[in-house]
Amino acid sequence: MDKVALVTGGAQGIGSAVAALLAARGWQVAVADLRESAFFFVKTDVSREPSARSCIRRVVERFGRLDALVNNAGIASPGNGPVEKLDLREWNRRIGANLTGAFLMAKHAVPHLRRARGAILNVASTRALQSEPDTEAYAASKGGLVALTHALAISLGPEVRVNCVSPGWISHKPVRKKDHAQHPVGRVGVPQDVAELVAYLLSDAAGFVTAQNFVIDGGMTRKMIYG
Numbered sequence: 046m047d048k049v050a051l052v053t054g055g056a057q058g059i060g061s062a063v064a065a066l067l068a069a070r071g072w073q074v075a076v077a078d079l080r081e082s083a084f085f086f087v088k089t090d091v092s093r094e095p096s097a098r099s100c101i102r103r104v105v106e107r108f109g110r111l112d113a114l115v116n117n118a119g120i121a122s123p124g125n126g127p128v129e130k131l132d133l134r135e136w137n138r139r140i141g142a143n144l145t146g147a148f149l150m151a152k153h154a155v156p157h158l159r160r161a162r163g164a165i166l167n168v169a170s171t172r173a174l175q176s177e178p179d180t181e182a183y184a185a186s187k188g189g190l191v192a193l194t195h196a197l198a199i200s201l202g203p204e205v206r207v208n209c210v211s212p213g214w215i216s217h218k219p220v221r222k223k224d225h226a227q228h229p230v231g232r233v234g235v236p237q238d239v240a241e242l243v244a245y246l247l248s249d250a251a252g253f254v255t256a257q258n259f260v261i262d263g264g265m266t267r268k269m270i271y272g
Contacts, residue, residue, distance in 0.1 A: 091146030213262025229264030
């Protein structure tokens with residue numbers, strides 16, 4: 046029987062690329078999002094527990110099993126304005142979508158993933174490791190996601206592997222030549238780059254890999270920039 050993957054935030058961007066690649070490699074794919082998807086689609090607000098619980102239930106009812114959960118859903122825009130003006134509701138909204146949502150989806154997926162000896166893959170960001178000004182809520186949510194990854198891996202092993210990827214600048218739109226040039230690999234990333242790494246980490250080939258955060262950023266977090 047084909048393995049089943051659930052991709053949150055799978056209707057666009059990185060999530061869409063992940064869903065498409067997994068499907069191309071023989072997975073049955075479900076997408077949880079607020080936007081419609083071409084795959085089996087469950088409209089889901091991952092920050093609300095009833096919605097997360099219902100999503101997992103519907104996927105298992107449809108496919109009979111769950112082998113992989115990709116926690117990609119979240120609020121993508123990092124800027125929140127000056128911290129002294131950051132409204133608590135906005136802080137909670139980003140933490141809820143980016144971090145609490147991953148916890149809730151994992152919580153309700155775990156019984157099924159244990160049975161399948163499956164895997165969880167969290168999509169964080171290099172902003173968990175470095176920052177621009179006025180990005181506290183986003184950075185905290187992604188940093189929390191990296192820590193949640195290793196905590197889950199230790200709690201759920203050996204039945205369930207849990208890993209994280211932290212993308213840098215990923216774009217499906219044209220960018221300036223100088224933006225490409227500043228990357229040690231010579232270009233900005235595309236969603237397919239991340240999808241390839243996710244597919245590997247969910248595969249049997251990565252059976253000895255858990256509790257890790259993989260930075261995929263064209264080398265930018267290792268590049269020293271002065272002036």
